[in-house]
Amino acid sequence: MREFELLEYLMTHLQQVMTRDQILEKVWGYDFGGDSNVIEVYIRTLRQKLEIDNTSRLIQTVRGIGYVLRLKK
16 A cells, blocks of 8 residues: 555656655655665565566656656656
8 A cells, every 4th residue: 555655646746856754754644753764665666566677767766865756768
């Protein structure tokens, strides 16, 4: 369920860089104060499912900021 919610959130903010805090607040529904890699785990799972051909990355990491969903060119 969270995986779908994460994908939906990124899709509704297509081409916009979303911070880790924004993602945690909107998808998980709270401000996660701990040191966790929960977002990275879900992003990795989504990438494995969406990027089967491995030619380009749909969900891109913006180092030090967060993630962005970009359309393939």
